[in-house]
Amino acid sequence: MNGTHVLLTLGKELRETLRDRRTLMVMVLFPVVVYPMLSLVMTQVMTEREKTQEARPSQVAVMGAGPVVEEIRRRLSADSKTFVLVPVAVPADVETGHVDAIVDGPTADVPARLSVLYDASRDESRRAEQRLSKLLGEMLPEGCTPRFTVEGKDLASGAKLGGYVLSKALPALIILMVLLGAFYPAIDVTAGERERGTLETLLAAPVRRFDLLLGKVLAVTTLAVLTGLLNLLSMSITVLHALHLAAPEAVLPVPWTRVIATSLVVFPSGFLFAATFVAIGSMARGFKEAQNLLMPVYVLTLVPTLAAAVGDLDLRGMVALVPGMNVTLLAREIILGRATIGQVLAVLGSTLVIGAVAVGFATRFYQSEHFIEVRARPRRLLRGPFYRASDSPRTGAPTAGEAMALYGVGFALLYFAFIPLQKRDLVTGLMLSQWGGLLGLAVLFARVTRRRLADVFGLSWPTGGAVVGAVLVGLSGGIVLTVLTEWVMPPPRQAMEELRRALLPQDGSRTLAEAILAFAITPALCEEAFFRGPILRGLRGRLGATGAIVVTGALFGLFHIDVWRIVPTGLLGVLLSFLAWRTGSLVPAIIAHGVNNALVLVLTAKGADQSIEVMGRRPQAAVLAGGCAVLALGLLLITRGPRPQGEV
Amino acid sequence: MSDLGITAHGLTKTFGGVCAVDGLSLSVAPGEIYGLLGPNGAGKTTALRMFAGLLRPTEGRIRVAGVDVAAAPNAAKARIGFLTGSTGLYARLSPRETLMFFGRLHGLPRARVAERIAELSRLLEIEPYLDRRAEGLSTGEKQRVSLARALMPDPPILILDEPTNGLDVVASRFLRALIRAEAARGKAIIFSTHYLAEAELMCDRVGLLFQGRLLREGVPRALRDEVGAPSLEEAFLLLVADEEARLVAADAASSGTATPP
Numbered sequence: 044m045n046g047t048h049v050l051l052t053l054g055k056e057l058r059e060t061l062r063d064r065r066t067l068m069v070m071v072l073f074p075v076v077v078y079p080m081l082s083l084v085m086t087q088v089m090t091e092r093e094k095t096q097e098a099r100p101s102q103v104a105v106m107g108a109g110p111v112v113e114e115i116r117r118r119l120s121a122d123s124k125t126f127v128l129v130p131v132a133v134p135a136d137v138e139t140g141h142v143d144a145i146v147d148g149p150t151a152d153v154p155a156r157l158s159v160l161y162d163a164s165r166d167e168s169r170r171a172e173q174r175l176s177k178l179l180g181e182m183l184p185e186g187c188t189p190r191f192t193v194e195g196k197d198l199a200s201g202a203k204l205g206g207y208v209l210s211k212a213l214p215a216l217i218i219l220m221v222l223l224g225a226f227y228p229a230i231d232v233t234a235g236e237r238e239r240g241t242l243e244t245l246l247a248a249p250v251r252r253f254d255l256l257l258g259k260v261l262a263v264t265t266l267a268v269l270t271g272l273l274n275l276l277s278m279s280i281t282v283l284h285a286l287h288l289a290a291p292e293a294v295l296p297v298p299w300t301r302v303i304a305t306s307l308v309v310f311p312s313g314f315l316f317a318a319t320f321v322a323i324g325s326m327a328r329g330f331k332e333a334q335n336l337l338m339p340v341y342v343l344t345l346v347p348t349l350a351a352a353v354g355d356l357d358l359r360g361m362v363a364l365v366p367g368m369n370v371t372l373l374a375r376e377i378i379l380g381r382a383t384i385g386q387v388l389a390v391l392g393s394t395l396v397i398g399a400v401a402v403g404f405a406t407r408f409y410q411s412e413h414f415i416e417v418r419a420r421p422r423r424l425l426r427g428p429f430y431r432a433s434d435s436p437r438t439g440a441p442t443a444g445e446a447m448a449l450y451g452v453g454f455a456l457l458y459f460a461f462i463p464l465q466k467r468d469l470v471t472g473l474m475l476s477q478w479g480g481l482l483g484l485a486v487l488f489a490r491v492t493r494r495r496l497a498d499v500f501g502l503s504w505p506t507g508g509a510v511v512g513a514v515l516v517g518l519s520g521g522i523v524l525t526v527l528t529e530w531v532m533p534p535p536r537q538a539m540e541e542l543r544r545a546l547l548p549q550d551g552s553r554t555l556a557e558a559i560l561a562f563a564i565t566p567a568l569c570e571e572a573f574f575r576g577p578i579l580r581g582l583r584g585r586l587g588a589t590g591a592i593v594v595t596g597a598l599f600g601l602f603h604i605d606v607w608r609i610v611p612t613g614l615l616g617v618l619l620s621f622l623a624w625r626t627g628s629l630v631p632a633i634i635a636h637g638v639n640n641a642l643v644l645v646l647t648a649k650g651a652d653q654s655i656e657v658m659g660r661r662p663q664a665a666v667l668a669g670g671c672a673v674l675a676l677g678l679l680l681i682t683r684g685p686r687p688q689g690e691v
Numbered sequence: 692m693s694d695l696g697i698t699a700h701g702l703t704k705t706f707g708g709v710c711a712v713d714g715l716s717l718s719v720a721p722g723e724i725y726g727l728l729g730p731n732g733a734g735k736t737t738a739l740r741m742f743a744g745l746l747r748p749t750e751g752r753i754r755v756a757g758v759d760v761a762a763a764p765n766a767a768k769a770r771i772g773f774l775t776g777s778t779g780l781y782a783r784l785s786p787r788e789t790l791m792f793f794g795r796l797h798g799l800p801r802a803r804v805a806e807r808i809a810e811l812s813r814l815l816e817i818e819p820y821l822d823r824r825a826e827g828l829s830t831g832e833k834q835r836v837s838l839a840r841a842l843m844p845d846p847p848i849l850i851l852d853e854p855t856n857g858l859d860v861v862a863s864r865f866l867r868a869l870i871r872a873e874a875a876r877g878k879a880i881i882f883s884t885h886y887l888a889e890a891e892l893m894c895d896r897v898g899l900l901f902q903g904r905l906l907r908e909g910v911p912r913a914l915r916d917e918v919g920a921p922s923l924e925e926a927f928l929l930l931v932a933d934e935e936a937r938l939v940a941a942d943a944a945s946s947g948t949a950t951p952p
Contacts, residue, residue, distance in 0.1 A: 047795070048796060051792060051795050051796055054792075055781070055784070055788075055792045058783075058784065058788065059781055059783045059784055062783040062784075062824075063783060239779040239781075239782065240777050240778060240779030241778075241779040241780065241781055243740075243745060243773075243775065243778070244773070244778055244779075244793075244837075244840070246745055247743050247744070247745055247768060247771070247773040248768060248793060248796045248797065249765040249766070249768040249769040249796070249797060249798070250765070250796050251765065
């Protein structure tokens with residue numbers, strides 16, 4: 044890394060983006076102008092309303108008879124500024140708004156009753172009730188002396204209350220503003236540079252691509268952080284100001300030290316979003332394309348952020364690793380003064396690691412080869428008059444766009460059709476989902492796009508060494524991942540237990556052979572054909588081998604729609620994608636997948652499925668070491684084969 | 692041939708099965724201007740991008756100013772001034788800021804960059820708009836600034852891809868004079884164009900690129916005489932027509948059809 048180059052790029056990008064109106068609008072206009080203005084308008088409207096309501100006397104009526112009722116009537120008439128006494132009214136008049144409230148006093152039948160009828164959905168009626176209650180509370184029967192006094196006391200300290208109110212609204216809003224602050228600058232420094240024709244010149248300079256990218260990411264980080272901080276400040280003041288207006292008697296002092304401490308989360312989230320957005324922007328050829336690519340990512344980040352704001356999640360375990368969610372929760376903990384050093388370190392660490400990985404990917408994507416338009420020019424000048432391109436089937440692997448569209452369709456089918464089916468009947472639903480929703484869908488895709496099956500799936504025979512390697516990977520991969528998962532983020536044991544019992548019921552209604560056919564062989568064939576076929580091969584064209592392997596793994600993990608299994612199945616997916624890519628064949632991935640699933644089923648049948656989880660740290664370490672050794676041997680056998688075509 | 696210029700051996704580049712440059716070998720000596728000519732899509736831009744270290748050749752080696760481009764891309768880039776006809780400028784930066792940025796990226800100290808900016812803005816007559824935002828400049832003005840950017844580190848090698856594209860007569864003439872002056876100072880210059888008259892005016896040698904392969908190479912006058920054409924343009928058209936006829940014949944032969952006599 045060359046620090047000067049990074050700083051030069053950072054300076055140039057900041058200077059350029061800060062002269063862009065769009066960036067300035069998002070960064071400065073919102074916090075400095077829009078919020079205070081909103082607050083001002085709100086203030087005026089509310090004060091006006093308050094004043095008119097305060098000035099308007101409440102229309103009340105008193106029902107009943109007797110000395111108490113007479114006394115109430117007398118007092119109401121005396122205070123003509125506050126009350127207008129309506130002679131006769133029925134409860135329906137409160138609902139229609141003719142009267143604001145009615146005092147239902149004692150009658151001959153029920154001498155000891157006094158109630159106030161009001162309509163809580165109307166401000167005027169609620170105010171009348173408050174005024175009446177106060178007046179009635181002051182009335183004591185003649186000759187009585189009060190034995191005690193009642194006064195309200197709020198036990199929450201002012202700072203705690205202010206912090207609580209802020210903790211609900213502020214974190215998510217800040218994270219959203221950091222996201223928004225990173226959005227346009229990230230596009231500007233990547234796709235914008237490419238579109239304006241300055242990228243070629245920049246790449247021709249004697250600078251490492253990583254330094255350029257890091258400079259760009261830091262520039263976007265700076266802008267996102269500035270946006271976040273300005274918003275944090277402006278919003279804190281605005282929110283509290285508005286709250287103060289709504290409830291003037293409640294004192295809500297701002298816990299300023301905590302608000303300042305909250306700014307801590309703005310930095311890592313700014314870096315994370317900047318790195319992610321720059322990585323994605325780097326793949327785009329122009330501004331439009333970058334926007335189209337970034338929008339889904341933006342929305343995807345919004346979901347965990349909002350979930351963290353709305354839900355009642357604890358900042359523990361896996362949650363501390365989910366981007367967007369973890370920073371939002373950390374901000375809440377800090378404002379409430381409950382954050383621990385461990386939480387801060389976990390969130391900062393995971394955020395920085397993910398950000399660094401994104402910068403690495405960006406460096407890979409930021410290739411000059413992208414701006415070469417490849418014209419599909421035949422090698423020879425003329426092919427004769429009867430040559431028509433459309434006559435021949437399309438050759439080559441699917442494109443990245445097709446791969447993502449295919450995944451989208453597969454996911455929608457799974458979520459809206461097959462999961463409900465599986466809930467009704469597990470085996471039938473699973474069979475339909477696997478053979479129809481995955482394998483069938485992929486074959487249909489090949490037919491619709493007029494590609495040969497061999498091009499879509501990568502059908503070829505692996506070497507004998509690769510087959511043995513695949514078996515070893517299948518035997519060890521799952522075990523290694525189980526131990527690691529158990530150490531890093533143990534899933535709830537009961538959920539895992541239920542899952543395995545569903546696959547292999549203890550009542551013996553499904554034999555082991557049936558279970559292996561349904562839950563090992565079927566998914567091995569269908570899931571591998573879908574993920575390691577068109578998805579992996581499609582993404583490779585755009586992301587390169589490493590990117591495609593990682594993203595395919597992640598998509599595979601997400602497809603299992605289970606929070607606890609996303610990471611382990613994702614990692615297993617990465618392993619299987621590597622097998623398929625390295626051997627240029629689906630077969631090793633199918634074998635490894637099948638062996639892995641079958642192993643779990645066999646262990647479950649033997650009642651040994653929980654043995655790893657309960658054996659304790661030291662035996663687990665031994666199992667991990669053994670598993671890693673077998674895994675390494677398997678991978679060694681795989682990588683000894685011939686390199687995939689077209690790779691250097 | 693001196694190792695201080697540009698040398699390329701067996702340069703090939705394929706994009707997903709499409710061959711853009713096919714076994715190109717050439718060399719340019721210091722002080723020499725080499726014109727790479729050819730119709731659109733002949734592979735000129737791809738070849739020059741490989742020389743500039745922007746694209747990695749599928750096969751072949753390039754050395755510029757004694758440095759192997761594939762082995763030490765940044766050392767090579769430090770010795771190259773690269774300019775294309777479609778080069779953009781940072782719209783929201785002034786020419787001075789752009790020049791400062793690239794000068795510093797090339798490792799020149801701030802004071803030295805300031806000196807070079809003063810020299811180059813006099814030479815290229817860009818002083819009047821040195822501090823205006825680039826978005827308001829005309830095409831000619833922008834191209835002068837881009838040339839100043841390419842010349843900033845005073846590199847021994849210039850790679851110019853259709854640098855006069857889109858310029859008017861006056862601006863092109865100015866640019867040509869400047870390029871000749873830089874060659875006279877000992878720079879090895881390779882540049883591409885599809886204005887053949889321009890190539891005839893200023894190149895010491897030209898190479899004719901067609902479908903990724905170097906069809907002919909030599910001094911413009913000698914090429915003209917060889918084909919017996921009055922201008923380089925005529926010679927160029929004749930050579931390309933010959934090659935096309937040869938390719939069609941070869942194509943027909945390879946697909947098994949009898950070639951008509």
